[in-house]
Amino acid sequence: MGIALMFTATVTLAQETFIFTAIPDEDETKLMERFQGVADYLSEELDVDVRYIPVKSYAAAVSAFRNNQVQLAWFGALSGVQARRLVPGSEAIAQGVEDETFHTYFIAHRDSGLEPMDELNESLKGKTFTFGSKGSTSGRLIPEFYVREAFNQSPDEVFSRVGFSGNHTRSLRLVEAGTYQVGVVNFKVWDKELADGNIDEDQVQVIWSTPPYPNYQWTIRGDVNDRFGEGFKDRVTKALLTLEDEELLNSFPRSGFIPASNEGYEPIRKVAEQLGIMD
Structure with missing residues (x-):
């Protein structure tokens, strides 16, 4: 036994x-x-x-x-x-x-009138904006930190409408389609989608990159x-x-x-x- x-x-x-x-x-x-x-x-x-x-x-x-x-x-x-x-x-x-040195890209639809910037500035105010997931580092935590640091306001106070897409790929597609004027995406997703020919740069562009984290x-x-x-x-x-x-x-x-x-x-x-x- x-x-x-x-x-x-x-x-x-x-x-x-x-x-x-x-x-x-x-x-x-x-x-x-x-x-x-x-x-x-x-x-x-x-x-x-x-x-x-x-x-x-x-x-x-x-x-x-x-x-x-x-x-x-x-x-x-x-x-x-x-x-x-x-x-x-x-x-x-x-x-x-x-x-070790990751970045989040702020991206914008071309029709937003936004251009690449050295730092987050007043031209962002009043735009529609999407994060990724609420629990995302690159899609929420870090970009929210820099929005608050730049404006001394919450994202809801800076932007006219704030959404949470759920993931980086979806954020990219929503901004590319113009559903949101501005969004954030981790730089590795952007770079790979760009290399694979999956981004229409006539519709969307990177306007700012966070410092590394x-x-x-x-x-x-x-x-x-x-x-x-x-x-x-x-x-x-x-x-x-x-x-x-x-x-x-x-x-x-x-x-x-x-x-x-x-x-x-x-x-x-x-x-x-x-x-x-x-x-």
Whole structure:
């Protein structure tokens, strides 16, 4: 009986699935393709079953991480700070090379009359404006910080109408179509869409870029070694840092991944608290 129970426990442990998710910052089809590739890569590198599960919102990604429905997540800076606060012991382990010095672009429809500017100025006042997701670092937190800094007013006081598109791709399309005169989009989404020929520059242009800030990162729960074996967290970290598949990296798009730390995102925590987005 004892041997049988031991065998059953061993089989159960061997069949444990490592699950991860990502914030839904772009078109769902693109995300599924990208992260299924990551799942396949990690499964091969780690020699465990790895599964990606999509979520419908930034908050859902944080909740899944908090509830141990996922053990790893590709978060934006803000959602990562929120998740790590809720799950003591969790760590930021890798970020894109470009995430050390990330930027948000302010974009405008050509008919708005707005032109590229050195700093946010009075010409923006009274325009219609869209953020991305309410929980987005590059699509909400950072641009709101700079709007408030420039005008000493909330976005609702600066703009005639303020919306939340839900993700960067949608923000781009809404401004391109003229539904909103101004919007914000993370620079990697803009650059990739532009390179792929998916932006009509006769309709929309970049008018301002924020100063650099730290953004996306892979965050892992602190209890993964207990569940998947000693050294598992280090193996996941190594797998991410040594990912060299050019097609997979281009899908992010990132040129590679480098080490990250919780301390590197302290500026984001402070801004979120300052704006009242996080207690």
